[in-house]
Amino acid sequence: MAIDDIYTQGIAGGWKVIDASSLKQDQTYEADVAIIGSGAGGGTTAEILSAAGLKVLILEEGPLQTAANFKDMDDARAYGELYQEGAGRATSDGAVSILQGRSVGGTTTVNWTSSFRTPPPTLKYWADTFALKGGSEEEMAPWFAQMEERLGVAPWALPPNANNGALKRGAEALGWAAHVIPRNVRGCWNLGYCGLGCPTNAKQSMLVTTIPGALKNGAQLVHHVSVRKLVFANGKVSGLSAEALGPDCLKPSGVRIEVKARHFVLAGGAINNPALLLRSAAPDPHQRIGKRTCIHPVNLSLGIMPDKVEGYYGAPQSIYCDEHQWMHGAAGPVGYKIETAPMQPLLSSAIFGRYGEELKTGMGLLPYTQSMLSLLRDGFDEQSAGGEVQIDDSGAPVLYYNFNDYMWDGFRRAYLSMAELQFAAGAKQVMPLHVDSKIYASWAEAKEAITGLPYRKQRVPVFTAHLMGGCAMGEDETLTVVNSDARFRHADNLSIIDGSIFPTSIGANPQLSIYGFACKNATKLAGELKA
Amino acid sequence: MRNLPTTVPETGRDTVDATRRSLLQVGLFGSLLLGAAGATATLSGCTGRVESTAAGYRFLRDADLPMMRALVPTVLGSMLPADGAERDRLLDDLLQHIDLGCYRLGHPAQKVLAQLFDLLNLRLTRWPLTGVASWEQATPAQVQAFLERWRTSSFAMLNAGYRALVKLISVSFYGTRAGWAAANYPGPPAGPYQVFNS
Numbered sequence: 001m002a003i004d005d006i007y008t009q010g011i012a013g014g015w016k017v018i019d020a021s022s023l024k025q026d027q028t029y030e031a032d033v034a035i036i037g038s039g040a041g042g043g044t045t046a047e048i049l050s051a052a053g054l055k056v057l058i059l060e061e062g063p064l065q066t067a068a069n070f071k072d073m074d075d076a077r078a079y080g081e082l083y084q085e086g087a088g089r090a091t092s093d094g095a096v097s098i099l100q101g102r103s104v105g106g107t108t109t110v111n112w113t114s115s116f117r118t119p120p121p122t123l124k125y126w127a128d129t130f131a132l133k134g135g136s137e138e139e140m141a142p143w144f145a146q147m148e149e150r151l152g153v154a155p156w157a158l159p160p161n162a163n164n165g166a167l168k169r170g171a172e173a174l175g176w177a178a179h180v181i182p183r184n185v186r187g188c189w190n191l192g193y194c195g196l197g198c199p200t201n202a203k204q205s206m207l208v209t210t211i212p213g214a215l216k217n218g219a220q221l222v223h224h225v226s227v228r229k230l231v232f233a234n235g236k237v238s239g240l241s242a243e244a245l246g247p248d249c250l251k252p253s254g255v256r257i258e259v260k261a262r263h264f265v266l267a268g269g270a271i272n273n274p275a276l277l278l279r280s281a282a283p284d285p286h287q288r289i290g291k292r293t294c295i296h297p298v299n300l301s302l303g304i305m306p307d308k309v310e311g312y313y314g315a316p317q318s319i320y321c322d323e324h325q326w327m328h329g330a331a332g333p334v335g336y337k338i339e340t341a342p343m344q345p346l347l348s349s350a351i352f353g354r355y356g357e358e359l360k361t362g363m364g365l366l367p368y369t370q371s372m373l374s375l376l377r378d379g380f381d382e383q384s385a386g387g388e389v390q391i392d393d394s395g396a397p398v399l400y401y402n403f404n405d406y407m408w409d410g411f412r413r414a415y416l417s418m419a420e421l422q423f424a425a426g427a428k429q430v431m432p433l434h435v436d437s438k439i440y441a442s443w444a445e446a447k448e449a450i451t452g453l454p455y456r457k458q459r460v461p462v463f464t465a466h467l468m469g470g471c472a473m474g475e476d477e478t479l480t481v482v483n484s485d486a487r488f489r490h491a492d493n494l495s496i497i498d499g500s501i502f503p504t505s506i507g508a509n510p511q512l513s514i515y516g517f518a519c520k521n522a523t524k525l526a527g528e529l530k531a
Numbered sequence: 532m533r534n535l536p537t538t539v540p541e542t543g544r545d546t547v548d549a550t551r552r553s554l555l556q557v558g559l560f561g562s563l564l565l566g567a568a569g570a571t572a573t574l575s576g577c578t579g580r581v582e583s584t585a586a587g588y589r590f591l592r593d594a595d596l597p598m599m600r601a602l603v604p605t606v607l608g609s610m611l612p613a614d615g616a617e618r619d620r621l622l623d624d625l626l627q628h629i630d631l632g633c634y635r636l637g638h639p640a641q642k643v644l645a646q647l648f649d650l651l652n653l654r655l656t657r658w659p660l661t662g663v664a665s666w667e668q669a670t671p672a673q674v675q676a677f678l679e680r681w682r683t684s685s686f687a688m689l690n691a692g693y694r695a696l697v698k699l700i701s702v703s704f705y706g707t708r709a710g711w712a713a714a715n716y717p718g719p720p721a722g723p724y725q726v727f728n729s
Contacts, residue, residue, distance in 0.1 A: 003727060071727035073719035076628070076706030086635025094643065094691045097698075191723055199727050250635060313720060345714040349705035355606040355678060355697045363705065366714040396638040435682065435690065458690035 003200055005066035006212055015212075016220040017064065020244035026256045029222070031057035032529065034240065034261040036227050036276070039106020040514035041498025042267030043206025043214070044147070045522040050217035052526035057259065058214065059242065060223040061268075062103035063249050066207065070197035075346035078196035081249075082110050084271075087350075091387070091401045095457040096297065097350065098399070099465040100269060102249075103197075104223055105207030107269070108511060111465070112194045112316040112342065113183040113203055115153040116508035117144045118516065125330040125380060130474030130503045133484040140516055143523075147515035151204040152186040161192065161314025163340045166305065166370045168319045170425030176323035181339075183315065184511070192313045192342055224249055225257055228395070230264065230280040230494070237264045237494050263493045263529060267518075270294075270467035270500040274389040275397035277471070283490035288481050290389035292472055293399060294379040294505035295464035299411050300341065300351055302362075303370040303422030304429040304439075310367055311343030317509075324417055325507060331381040334410035336374040337508060338418060343371055351433055353461050362431070370422060374414035379469065379504030381406065386504075389470050403462075408455035411462075415453075419446040435459045466510050471496045472503040479503070486521040497521050590633035590641070591626070594652040597666040599626055599700075605674040606700040610713045621709055628703035647692050660689070 011017050032054040035042045042058060050056045065082060079087035082103045089098040101107030123140065126132040147153070160168060160180075171178035188202040201208045215221060227242040244255035266273045274290035282289060321338040328335065341347070343366060351371075352362055379386045387401030403411075415432040422430045423443040430446050431439045434453050440446035453459070471481040477489055482501055488494040497518045499510050506513050585593045603625055604611050612618040633644055650656045652666075661677040663669045681693035704710040711718055718724075 067727075071724075073724060073727075079702075079706070080631065080635060085637045085640060086632055088632055088636045088640065090640060092639070093687070094640075094695055095687075189723060191720060193719065199723070312716060345705040345711055345716045346702050348714070349701040349710070350698055352701070353694060353697060355701070356608040356675065359606065359697075359701060360608055360610050360713065363714045366716055392639045392642075394638040398639045435694075456687065458687045458694060461694070 003067045003071065005068040006201065006208055007064065007066050008068070010212060010215060015215040016218070017215065018220070018222045019064065020222050020224040020255065020257065021247045021249070021253055023244050023253070023255045026258075028258045028260065029057055029220070030260045031055045031220070032261065033057070033263045033265060034059065034259045035265040035267055036240075037106060037267035037269065037272070037498065038104050038211055038221070039101065039206060039267060039269065039498065040108050040511050041518045042265070043105065043108065043210035044515055044518035045265055045267060045497045045525075046214035046219055047210035047217070048519065048522040049526050049529070050214040050219040052530055054526065054529055056214060056217075056219035057261065058211070058219060058221045059225050059227055059259070060104050060221065061226045061245070061249070061272075062101075062223065064104045064221075064223045065109070065197060067197075067199050067201050070193075070199040073191070073193045073196055073199060075196060075344045078110070079346060082197055091399045093457065096295065096401055096462045096464055098271075098295075098467070099463070100271065100467055104211060104221065105205045107465075108205035109197055109207045110195050111205075111509070111511060113185055114317045114320075114339070114509040115148070115151070115182045115184045115512040116506075118513040119326075119507045121326055121330045122504065122507050126474065126503055130472060130479055131476045132474040132503070134520070135484065135517075140520070143520040144512060144516040147512065147519050148182075151184040151209060151515065153182050153184045153512065155180040155182045156315055156318040158190055158315070160318040161190075161311070162305075162307075162309045163311035163314070163343065163370055164317065164319040166303065166309065166425040166427075167321060167338065167340055167372060167421065170421035170423075171321045171323070173424040174420065176321055176421075178319055178321045181318050181320050183318070188315065190314055192316055193344075194316055195342055195347070196344070222257070226252070227268075227276060228279065230276065230282065232280060232282055232491060235490075236492050240264065263495070263525070265525075266471075266494070266496045266500070267498040269498060270470045271389055271397045271399055273496060273498070273500040274470040275391050275395070278389075278391045279395045282488075284481075285490070286478050288472065288479065290470045292379060292386040292503065293389055293401070293470045294386040294468045294502070295401060296375040296466040296468075296505050297378060297403070297407065297411075298373050298375055298463040298465070299414055299460060300371060300373045300433045300463070301415060301418035301422060302431045302433065303372070303425065303427030304365055304431075305368050305370050305425075305427055308367050309343075309370045311340070311369060311371055312345075312366075316340070316342035321421070324413065325377065333413075334381065334384060334407060335377045335507065336410060336414045336417075337377070338372055338374050338414075338421065341371045341373050343369060351461065351463065353433065353435065370425070370427065372418040372421060373463075374418060375466070375509075376407065376410045376414065377505050377507040378407070386469055403457060408460070411460050412450065412453075412455060415450045416447060419443065419450060433461055435461065466499075466505065468499045468502040468505050468510060471500040473501040474503060485524055486517070495521065495525055588626075588630045591630045592648075595648050596626065598648070598651050599629060601663075601666045601669045601674050602696060603700050605671055605678060606697055607704055610704070610709075621707075624707065625700070625703050628706065629699050632699055632703060644695065647695065650692075
């Protein structure tokens, strides 16, 4: 029984989808609105603008891959083809590994489906610090509700898999609050392969919801196309130039693409948007483009359980613990959210970071291994300024991100919390993932060791799957790149609609925050463009 | 000649100690590399390495192959079959995976990786930084000593090199069926897999 991949039938029925790698001649496209990027921001925007009757063109750098590709549930194929830089993207010095999607649907095609509304303390912090208007809890509630309905967001109704069950059990034993994660799924098979692309179309990613919705409304999708430059002239964007990529989506094919549009929307994410603006020498009088990039820095801990966990099967994230998230308020010592990570072998080995017999023994215990991760809430305290996106001599983005004692303190507390949870959940042994850690047989031993570990770059392996900021929104023009409606300050016909406009991190997995703000800003934009 | 490393701008607020330490590292590492690379160019009378990749590869060059053939068995230890055709086949397969992983990286990461491989291959930097005179003749003990030295070094750049090499090799291996078996991973759930693929 083959799963319907949606696109084969859609294209046969007249959807306008172009694989730019197949183009033999230079092209010029025209549209009312050109949207660069097809992830959470671009997909949502495309559906809303096309439903308003506007002629929409979606440009996506990655490939179009569907359930027809995802049916092998193979990690090597998925990480290589669906992620930025084959899942090898990292910060300038390699200290932070970056998992970010790159195919039609963007990161929504490969995320783990956790769907949280932007926490109220985060919204209040944005209003207080960046003078954001229209973003209060009450004002945002209908936009979140609209997208939750569109994408089937609901608390996971089945029991958690054993990996998440351990987080629940540990939190209950310690008296810490743990809750069920809302997920954007319909008819989920509970397989656990969300990170490799959903083989059943159950995950309500942009790939199976808003992009098909936009295509039904007559939008055009061009994939395998890399936008190189926006042309700024007379206070407007007059057009953009792009390169078609070859079939492997890595090198230009030689075909050039020009786009003319009334309005342009950037939705390429918090690394690629600032890079495109910097390549284009966009006006930036206060030097804000690419600044304050927040990443929810992640550290992890492994627990060896007496019984099989099989963390590679079942919904990857269904339980979270916010016990340490807001205990000091929005600012103050850094807060963190504790969740779990799916444990297919390739990703597991990437986080494990050992070699020889240690690698063999540790990875050999994979079926018994429980994983926890902490998302550090960066960007809220004056001691946490985030990172910065710049471009290199080829125009490619480079993310610089440094850690100071404020952040190291957060990593230390997060290791402690995760180890305590794992022992409370019944772990026989715990291994905080740190270059100098050992395997600890008791909470007391782990606590002493974690406190004494060195906290420096390249000794704490850090990961991120949440890229935010670099084009901050708000009314304080000395701190922000776009206004509260996501309009770029220095050109009349340019909006930025995705996670890059968040002025801090979210304090939760960001996809629903992106959907909610995209829904609000795209709806307003549709009204203005139709007027 | 590949480009030399540039210093990393400090955008965060490291403590004074950490900043001093990282400046010291960049200084030492930078001058060592500059000196060695300059001397190599002078001694060899050419302007640098041939840039072309090894036959059948997209990123790795001829000089990188013996290095990887020495590193892979040390990182994977006894998970690599002891000898014979099976070992050769898996090694060749892993080198292809490693090559593809490097090839998929963006320009900035490729530049840094190329610098790392140069350091490991240029005679004047290889010996002082790794203790290995020749990758072709390196014993497993020598390669392990090198990895351990880079893992425990107080120079963050050497730690970064260690982490990059171990990650490249281990993710390549655990993406293969041999890696799945070593991790005792049964593979995707059999029932749904059959449903999707029948």
